[in-house]
Amino acid sequence: MPHVETLSIRGRLQSLQRQWRYHDPMRLTPFSCHTRFPQALHRRRWLLGLAALSLSPVARATEPAPEQHGWPRPRPVPGGVARIDLGPAEFRPLALQGDTPLLVLGQSNGWHAWVGIALSAEPGSYQIDCQLPGGAKRTVPYTVEPHRYPEQHLRVEPRTVELSPEDLARHQREQAHQRQVTQRISEAPPDWLWNPVALRMSVPVKGRLSSPFGARRVFNGQARQPHSGIDIAAPQGTAVTAALDGEVVDTGNYFFNGLTVWLDHGAGLLSMMCHLSRISVQPGDRLLSGQPVGAVGATGRATGPHLHWGVMLNRQMVDPTLFLAV
Numbered sequence: 001m002p003h004v005e006t007l008s009i010r011g012r013l014q015s016l017q018r019q020w021r022y023h024d025p026m027r028l029t030p031f032s033c034h035t036r037f038p039q040a041l042h043r044r045r046w047l048l049g050l051a052a053l054s055l056s057p058v059a060r061a062t063e064p065a066p067e068q069h070g071w072p073r074p075r076p077v078p079g080g081v082a083r084i085d086l087g088p089a090e091f092r093p094l095a096l097q098g099d100t101p102l103l104v105l106g107q108s109n110g111w112h113a114w115v116g117i118a119l120s121a122e123p124g125s126y127q128i129d130c131q132l133p134g135g136a137k138r139t140v141p142y143t144v145e146p147h148r149y150p151e152q153h154l155r156v157e158p159r160t161v162e163l164s165p166e167d168l169a170r171h172q173r174e175q176a177h178q179r180q181v182t183q184r185i186s187e188a189p190p191d192w193l194w195n196p197v198a199l200r201m202s203v204p205v206k207g208r209l210s211s212p213f214g215a216r217r218v219f220n221g222q223a224r225q226p227h228s229g230i231d232i233a234a235p236q237g238t239a240v241t242a243a244l245d246g247e248v249v250d251t252g253n254y255f256f257n258g259l260t261v262w263l264d265h266g267a268g269l270l271s272m273m274c275h276l277s278r279i280s281v282q283p284g285d286r287l288l289s290g291q292p293v294g295a296v297g298a299t300g301r302a303t304g305p306h307l308h309w310g311v312m313l314n315r316q317m318v319d320p321t322l323f324l325a326v
């Protein structure tokens with residue numbers, strides 16, 4: 001069982017306040033030694049920033065291109081990512097969706113929260129909580145827009161659609177394990193704050209997109225959960241690589257996902273690679289983007305050799321293509 005770090009809100013606040021107090025970016029993460037921290041503003045500008053933050057309205061309707069703000073590309077739909085303007089502030093604000101800490105990036109002249117939106121979310125109005133150290137909590141609204149994903153019909157082994165009691169019990173155990181793995185919210189690598197391309201991912205395997213994200217799936221005529229990642233068809237044995245720097249936090253052989261590797265990239269951003277024919281890493285390994293994790297296979301519920309690649313942000317599976325260069 002890998003180490004799973006789940007910070008309470010109070011623990012998270014204390015941790016952030018310690019970092020703010022010491023301004024020591026190396027405390028944030030061992031991922032990178034290239035660090036640059038936003039220059040501290042003097043007190044007047046900080047107070048102006050606080051005032052602006054408290055007045056700052058809603059997520060901006062018009063979003064700039066990724067070249068201007070980096071990755072991911074915002075797409076506020078179910079299974080997408082919302083970019084929420086938090087305004088300027090001297091220190092990085094804490095943002096929460098319910099109890100879940102959110103990815104917050106930017107510098108003192110402007111911060112943004114990035115919210116992974118559940119595929120099951122209904123379109124409509126939502127809000128996050130935002131708080132500065134010692135400051136009052138305030139809410140910031142955002143809107144989830146409607147989006148209709150395509151339907152996909154697949155033929156698979158009947159035993160992977162109508163589960164036997166033994167397979168159902170195994171799947172339920174594995175689901176509980178995966179929930180535990182994906183509770184993890186670690187610190188953001190500090191270079192994410194200043195490097196606009198820090199979160200741009202590389203495709204883990206070259207191949208043909210065989211099933212898009214969000215597809216409403218019908219297996220052997222029966223509707224099942226929508227597709228929470230993308231499928232890339234590639235020959236058996238093709239190397240699969242890390243999409244972004246990260247730490248291996250789980251490996252295993254699961255009923256639906258087959259041989260699987262989970263990577264933690266930091267700040268609630270995780271990725272999973274499934275149906276592998278072999279795994280060449282183990283929990284605790286730290287990988288750079290492009291380093292191998294295993295090879296393409298067809299283990300678990302698969303119609304042929306392919307990679308299922310999933311990306312999770314604040315515990316929601318989101319569209320991996322939002323993290324890729326267009």
Ligand SMILES: [Zn+2]
Pocket residue numbers: 211227229230231307308309
């Ligand atoms: Zn898939």
